[in-house]
Amino acid sequence: MATSEFPTQKEGSEAFLQETTVVVFVLGGPGSGKGTQCPKIVEHFGFRHLCAGDLLQAEIDSGSENGTMIQNFKKEGKIVPSEITVKLLQQAMQQSDNKRFIIDGFPRNEENRAAFENIVRIKPEFVLFFDCPEEELTKRILNRKQGRVDDNIETIGKRLKVYFESTLPVINYYNSKGKVQKIDAQRSIEEVFEDVKSAFAKLKPVARVGINEIM
Numbered sequence: 001m002a003t004s005e006f007p008t009q010k011e012g013s014e015a016f017l018q019e020t021t022v023v024v025f026v027l028g029g030p031g032s033g034k035g036t037q038c039p040k041i042v043e044h045f046g047f048r049h050l051c052a053g054d055l056l057q058a059e060i061d062s063g064s065e066n067g068t069m070i071q072n073f074k075k076e077g078k079i080v081p082s083e084i085t086v087k088l089l090q091q092a093m094q095q096s097d098n099k100r101f102i103i104d105g106f107p108r109n110e111e112n113r114a115a116f117e118n119i120v121r122i123k124p125e126f127v128l129f130f131d132c133p134e135e136e137l138t139k140r141i142l143n144r145k146q147g148r149v150d151d152n153i154e155t156i157g158k159r160l161k162v163y164f165e166s167t168l169p170v171i172n173y174y175n176s177k178g179k180v181q182k183i184d185a186q187r188s189i190e191e192v193f194e195d196v197k198s199a200f201a202k203l204k205p206v207a208r209v210g211i212n213e214i215m
Protein backbone atom coordinates (compact mmCIF):
# COMPACT_ATOMS: atom_id res chain seq x y z
CA MET A 1 0.00 0.00 0.00
CA ALA A 2 1.23 3.55 0.58
CA THR A 3 4.88 4.10 1.39
CA SER A 4 4.03 7.34 3.20
CA GLU A 5 1.55 7.82 6.05
CA PHE A 6 -1.21 8.88 3.65
CA PRO A 7 -2.17 6.99 0.49
CA THR A 8 -1.55 8.83 -2.75
CA GLN A 9 -4.64 9.70 -4.81
CA LYS A 10 -4.00 6.67 -7.02
CA GLU A 11 -3.51 4.30 -4.07
CA GLY A 12 -6.69 5.50 -2.39
CA SER A 13 -8.78 5.20 -5.56
CA GLU A 14 -11.52 2.60 -5.96
CA ALA A 15 -9.84 1.27 -9.09
CA PHE A 16 -6.52 0.75 -7.25
CA LEU A 17 -8.25 -1.08 -4.39
CA GLN A 18 -10.13 -3.28 -6.85
CA GLU A 19 -6.90 -4.16 -8.64
CA THR A 20 -4.94 -4.93 -5.49
CA THR A 21 -7.56 -6.68 -3.35
CA VAL A 22 -7.64 -10.47 -3.37
CA VAL A 23 -10.86 -12.29 -2.49
CA VAL A 24 -11.42 -16.01 -2.03
CA PHE A 25 -14.97 -17.17 -1.26
CA VAL A 26 -15.31 -20.17 1.07
CA LEU A 27 -18.49 -22.16 0.56
CA GLY A 28 -19.97 -25.51 1.54
CA GLY A 29 -22.98 -26.83 3.40
CA PRO A 30 -23.72 -25.87 7.01
CA GLY A 31 -21.21 -27.77 9.15
CA SER A 32 -18.85 -28.59 6.26
CA GLY A 33 -15.88 -27.07 8.12
CA LYS A 34 -15.58 -23.52 6.74
CA GLY A 35 -15.11 -21.95 10.16
CA THR A 36 -12.66 -24.70 11.16
CA GLN A 37 -10.41 -24.34 8.14
CA CYS A 38 -10.42 -20.53 7.77
CA PRO A 39 -8.25 -19.78 10.85
CA LYS A 40 -5.71 -22.25 9.46
CA ILE A 41 -5.66 -20.35 6.17
CA VAL A 42 -5.12 -17.11 8.11
CA GLU A 43 -2.24 -18.67 10.02
CA HIS A 44 -0.51 -20.14 6.97
CA PHE A 45 -1.23 -17.60 4.27
CA GLY A 46 -1.87 -14.33 6.10
CA PHE A 47 -5.35 -13.72 4.71
CA ARG A 48 -7.99 -11.80 6.69
CA HIS A 49 -10.96 -14.01 7.58
CA LEU A 50 -14.38 -12.41 7.15
CA CYS A 51 -17.29 -14.65 8.15
CA ALA A 52 -20.61 -13.31 6.86
CA GLY A 53 -22.53 -15.18 9.58
CA ASP A 54 -20.29 -13.69 12.30
CA LEU A 55 -20.70 -10.15 10.93
CA LEU A 56 -24.47 -10.64 11.00
CA GLN A 57 -24.29 -12.08 14.53
CA ALA A 58 -22.30 -8.99 15.62
CA GLU A 59 -25.19 -6.85 14.34
CA ILE A 60 -27.61 -8.86 16.49
CA ASP A 61 -25.32 -8.60 19.54
CA SER A 62 -24.81 -4.84 19.14
CA GLY A 63 -28.56 -4.24 19.26
CA SER A 64 -28.54 -2.55 15.85
CA GLU A 65 -31.87 -1.61 14.25
CA ASN A 66 -31.61 -4.65 11.94
CA GLY A 67 -30.68 -7.02 14.76
CA THR A 68 -34.11 -8.51 15.44
CA MET A 69 -34.81 -9.05 11.77
CA ILE A 70 -31.42 -10.76 11.27
CA GLN A 71 -32.04 -12.97 14.32
CA ASN A 72 -35.39 -14.10 12.87
CA PHE A 73 -33.82 -14.91 9.51
CA LYS A 74 -31.12 -16.91 11.28
CA LYS A 75 -33.63 -18.90 13.38
CA GLU A 76 -35.53 -19.73 10.19
CA GLY A 77 -32.35 -20.70 8.33
CA LYS A 78 -33.08 -18.02 5.74
CA ILE A 79 -30.61 -15.76 3.92
CA VAL A 80 -30.58 -12.15 5.12
CA PRO A 81 -31.21 -9.53 2.37
CA SER A 82 -27.97 -8.98 0.45
CA GLU A 83 -27.78 -5.21 0.90
CA ILE A 84 -27.24 -5.74 4.65
CA THR A 85 -24.62 -8.47 4.33
CA VAL A 86 -22.71 -6.81 1.48
CA LYS A 87 -22.61 -3.51 3.37
CA LEU A 88 -21.12 -5.27 6.40
CA LEU A 89 -18.56 -7.06 4.25
CA GLN A 90 -17.65 -3.88 2.39
CA GLN A 91 -17.16 -1.94 5.65
CA ALA A 92 -14.95 -4.70 7.07
CA MET A 93 -12.88 -4.78 3.88
CA GLN A 94 -12.46 -1.02 3.82
CA GLN A 95 -11.40 -0.95 7.47
CA SER A 96 -8.83 -3.71 7.06
CA ASP A 97 -5.12 -3.03 6.46
CA ASN A 98 -4.88 -6.49 4.99
CA LYS A 99 -6.33 -6.53 1.47
CA ARG A 100 -6.36 -10.32 1.02
CA PHE A 101 -9.63 -11.79 2.25
CA ILE A 102 -11.18 -15.21 2.70
CA ILE A 103 -14.93 -14.62 2.83
CA ASP A 104 -16.64 -17.48 4.66
CA GLY A 105 -20.31 -18.34 4.01
CA PHE A 106 -20.78 -15.90 1.17
CA PRO A 107 -22.25 -15.65 -1.47
CA ARG A 108 -25.07 -17.90 -0.27
CA ASN A 109 -27.45 -17.22 -3.16
CA GLU A 110 -27.61 -15.53 -6.54
CA GLU A 111 -28.77 -12.27 -4.99
CA ASN A 112 -25.68 -12.24 -2.68
CA ARG A 113 -23.39 -12.90 -5.65
CA ALA A 114 -24.88 -10.18 -7.85
CA ALA A 115 -24.93 -7.62 -5.02
CA PHE A 116 -21.25 -8.19 -4.22
CA GLU A 117 -20.26 -7.89 -7.87
CA ASN A 118 -22.32 -4.73 -8.34
CA ILE A 119 -21.41 -2.98 -5.08
CA VAL A 120 -17.90 -4.16 -4.17
CA ARG A 121 -16.96 -4.82 -7.80
CA ILE A 122 -14.34 -7.45 -7.04
CA LYS A 123 -14.38 -10.92 -8.54
CA PRO A 124 -13.03 -13.82 -6.47
CA GLU A 125 -9.65 -15.33 -7.35
CA PHE A 126 -11.29 -18.68 -6.70
CA VAL A 127 -14.00 -20.37 -4.64
CA LEU A 128 -13.04 -22.97 -2.07
CA PHE A 129 -15.86 -25.51 -1.91
CA PHE A 130 -16.07 -27.96 0.98
CA ASP A 131 -18.06 -30.86 -0.36
CA CYS A 132 -19.66 -33.00 2.36
CA PRO A 133 -22.66 -35.38 2.45
CA GLU A 134 -25.87 -34.29 4.13
CA GLU A 135 -25.78 -36.94 6.89
CA GLU A 136 -22.26 -35.87 7.93
CA LEU A 137 -23.31 -32.18 7.95
CA THR A 138 -26.25 -32.92 10.23
CA LYS A 139 -24.13 -35.05 12.56
CA ARG A 140 -21.45 -32.36 12.88
CA ILE A 141 -23.92 -29.55 13.55
CA LEU A 142 -25.76 -31.52 16.22
CA ASN A 143 -22.39 -32.20 17.89
CA ARG A 144 -21.19 -28.59 17.63
CA LYS A 145 -22.62 -27.42 20.98
CA GLN A 146 -21.74 -23.75 20.57
CA GLY A 147 -25.21 -22.59 21.58
CA ARG A 148 -26.20 -21.34 18.12
CA VAL A 149 -29.93 -20.64 17.74
CA ASP A 150 -29.87 -22.40 14.36
CA ASP A 151 -28.12 -25.60 15.49
CA ASN A 152 -31.29 -27.65 16.06
CA ILE A 153 -32.81 -30.37 13.92
CA GLU A 154 -35.69 -28.23 12.65
CA THR A 155 -33.53 -25.30 11.51
CA ILE A 156 -30.85 -27.63 10.13
CA GLY A 157 -33.44 -29.05 7.71
CA LYS A 158 -34.29 -25.53 6.53
CA ARG A 159 -30.62 -24.54 6.19
CA LEU A 160 -29.87 -27.66 4.14
CA LYS A 161 -32.83 -26.90 1.85
CA VAL A 162 -31.55 -23.34 1.31
CA TYR A 163 -28.06 -24.71 0.70
CA PHE A 164 -29.18 -27.17 -1.98
CA GLU A 165 -31.66 -24.79 -3.63
CA SER A 166 -29.77 -21.48 -3.44
CA THR A 167 -26.07 -21.95 -2.65
CA LEU A 168 -25.23 -24.92 -4.87
CA PRO A 169 -26.36 -22.96 -7.98
CA VAL A 170 -23.85 -20.21 -7.05
CA ILE A 171 -21.11 -22.83 -6.71
CA ASN A 172 -22.15 -24.26 -10.09
CA TYR A 173 -22.01 -20.75 -11.59
CA TYR A 174 -18.42 -20.27 -10.44
CA ASN A 175 -17.59 -23.82 -11.54
CA SER A 176 -18.74 -22.95 -15.05
CA LYS A 177 -16.18 -20.10 -14.93
CA GLY A 178 -13.43 -22.54 -13.88
CA LYS A 179 -13.11 -20.91 -10.46
CA VAL A 180 -14.05 -23.70 -8.06
CA GLN A 181 -11.51 -25.69 -6.02
CA LYS A 182 -13.57 -28.59 -4.71
CA ILE A 183 -12.37 -30.31 -1.57
CA ASP A 184 -13.58 -33.58 -0.09
CA ALA A 185 -14.54 -32.34 3.38
CA GLN A 186 -15.54 -35.72 4.82
CA ARG A 187 -12.06 -36.45 6.08
CA SER A 188 -10.04 -35.42 9.11
CA ILE A 189 -9.43 -31.70 9.69
CA GLU A 190 -5.73 -32.22 8.91
CA GLU A 191 -6.38 -34.12 5.66
CA VAL A 192 -8.82 -31.44 4.49
CA PHE A 193 -6.25 -28.74 5.23
CA GLU A 194 -3.64 -30.51 3.08
CA ASP A 195 -5.96 -30.00 0.09
CA VAL A 196 -6.70 -26.42 1.17
CA LYS A 197 -2.97 -25.69 1.07
CA SER A 198 -2.72 -27.13 -2.44
CA ALA A 199 -5.58 -24.89 -3.57
CA PHE A 200 -3.87 -21.77 -2.23
CA ALA A 201 -0.54 -22.83 -3.74
CA LYS A 202 -2.16 -22.35 -7.16
CA LEU A 203 -2.75 -18.64 -6.50
CA LYS A 204 -0.59 -16.31 -8.54
CA PRO A 205 2.45 -15.23 -6.46
CA VAL A 206 1.27 -11.65 -5.82
CA ALA A 207 -1.95 -13.01 -4.28
CA ARG A 208 -0.08 -15.61 -2.25
CA VAL A 209 2.44 -13.42 -0.47
CA GLY A 210 1.91 -13.96 3.23
CA ILE A 211 3.92 -13.54 6.39
CA ASN A 212 3.65 -17.23 7.26
CA GLU A 213 3.65 -18.76 3.86
CA ILE A 214 5.18 -22.06 4.96
CA MET A 215 3.86 -25.11 3.13
Ligand SMILES: Nc1ncnc2c1ncn2[C@@H]1O[C@H](COP(=O)(O)OP(=O)(O)OP(=O)(O)O)[C@@H](O)[C@H]1O
Nearest residue numbers: 029030031032033034035036140143144187188189
Ligand atom coordinates in the same frame (compact mmCIF):
# COMPACT_ATOMS: atom_id res chain seq x y z
N1 LIG B 1 -13.03 -32.47 9.04
C1 LIG B 1 -13.82 -32.52 10.11
N2 LIG B 1 -14.09 -33.70 10.68
C2 LIG B 1 -14.90 -33.79 11.78
N3 LIG B 1 -15.50 -32.72 12.37
C3 LIG B 1 -15.26 -31.51 11.83
C4 LIG B 1 -14.42 -31.35 10.68
N4 LIG B 1 -14.37 -30.03 10.37
C5 LIG B 1 -15.16 -29.40 11.27
N5 LIG B 1 -15.67 -30.28 12.14
C6 LIG B 1 -16.59 -29.99 13.26
O1 LIG B 1 -17.89 -29.83 12.68
C7 LIG B 1 -18.59 -28.76 13.29
C8 LIG B 1 -18.94 -27.72 12.21
O2 LIG B 1 -17.74 -27.16 11.71
P1 LIG B 1 -17.67 -25.62 11.32
O3 LIG B 1 -18.25 -24.79 12.39
O4 LIG B 1 -16.27 -25.34 10.92
O5 LIG B 1 -18.61 -25.62 10.03
P2 LIG B 1 -19.12 -24.43 9.12
O6 LIG B 1 -18.98 -24.87 7.71
O7 LIG B 1 -18.46 -23.17 9.52
O8 LIG B 1 -20.66 -24.40 9.49
P3 LIG B 1 -21.72 -23.19 9.41
O9 LIG B 1 -22.01 -22.96 7.98
O10 LIG B 1 -22.91 -23.74 10.13
O11 LIG B 1 -21.12 -22.01 10.09
C9 LIG B 1 -17.68 -28.21 14.37
O12 LIG B 1 -18.04 -28.78 15.61
C10 LIG B 1 -16.28 -28.69 13.96
O13 LIG B 1 -15.42 -28.89 15.06
Ligand SMILES: Nc1ccn([C@H]2C[C@H](O)[C@@H](COP(=O)(O)O)O2)c(=O)n1
Nearest residue numbers: 052053074077078079080105106108
Ligand atom coordinates in the same frame (compact mmCIF):
# COMPACT_ATOMS: atom_id res chain seq x y z
N1 LIG C 1 -24.31 -14.78 3.25
C1 LIG C 1 -24.95 -15.06 4.41
C2 LIG C 1 -24.30 -15.75 5.44
C3 LIG C 1 -25.00 -16.02 6.59
N2 LIG C 1 -26.27 -15.62 6.71
C4 LIG C 1 -27.05 -15.88 7.95
C5 LIG C 1 -27.93 -17.09 7.77
C6 LIG C 1 -27.10 -18.18 8.35
O1 LIG C 1 -27.87 -19.29 8.75
C7 LIG C 1 -26.44 -17.46 9.51
C8 LIG C 1 -25.20 -18.09 10.01
O2 LIG C 1 -24.24 -18.21 8.98
P1 LIG C 1 -23.09 -19.33 9.06
O3 LIG C 1 -22.33 -19.08 10.32
O4 LIG C 1 -23.83 -20.63 9.11
O5 LIG C 1 -22.26 -19.19 7.85
O6 LIG C 1 -26.19 -16.16 9.03
C9 LIG C 1 -26.89 -14.95 5.69
O7 LIG C 1 -28.08 -14.60 5.80
N3 LIG C 1 -26.22 -14.66 4.56
Ligand SMILES: [Mg+2]
Nearest residue numbers: 034035053105
Ligand atom coordinates in the same frame (compact mmCIF):
# COMPACT_ATOMS: atom_id res chain seq x y z
MG1 LIG D 1 -19.21 -21.29 10.18
